Amino acid sequence: MKAIGKFILLELSEFSEWLSMQQVTRKITLIQQHHTYMPGYKQFKKNNHFELCMSMEKFHMERGFAEIAQHFTTFPDGTIMYGRNLNTIPAGIKGANTNGICIEHLGNFDKGGDNMTDAHRHTIIEMTKQLLKRFKLTACDQTVVYHHWYDLTLGKRIKKEGTGHTKSCPGTNFFGGNTVDDFNKNFLPLLLK
């Protein structure tokens, strides 16, 4: 565990105990999955976790946010950065923030983008499982959500795949795809293991 200011960098092995010590007063009903797109794997230099998060925060503040938008950022080496207080609503998905926890996975997981490392993959699965457990949520497509499933303009979940104004986040190649079907086929089984 290493801290610079409010940013805390955790190994996956430290996450569970750290999480158990956090007092969370917000009601949490969903865990958001995002990719950062930019910065991606090319910008990750193995020792610049803090610099990357601080520069993301600067970018978010320039867009008018009070601080970094996401609670957590995950990295290709499997580490996790805590950056935004869990008791503060994130700026992750319009229409799904009030009771949400926002995780940004560093990388571009659209098809043809970054190849997710095994360590990264393992952390994404395990931390999502641990968050579900902590907030007593059952893994399903209502508790674990992809940004892609929400209409960016309306701030509502889309009713039918391929409709509305959406972005590809967390990536068209994120665990085999970014649709609800892809989630149920590929990501959900890993959370239930």
Ligand SMILES: [Zn+2]
């Ligand atoms: Zn997103």
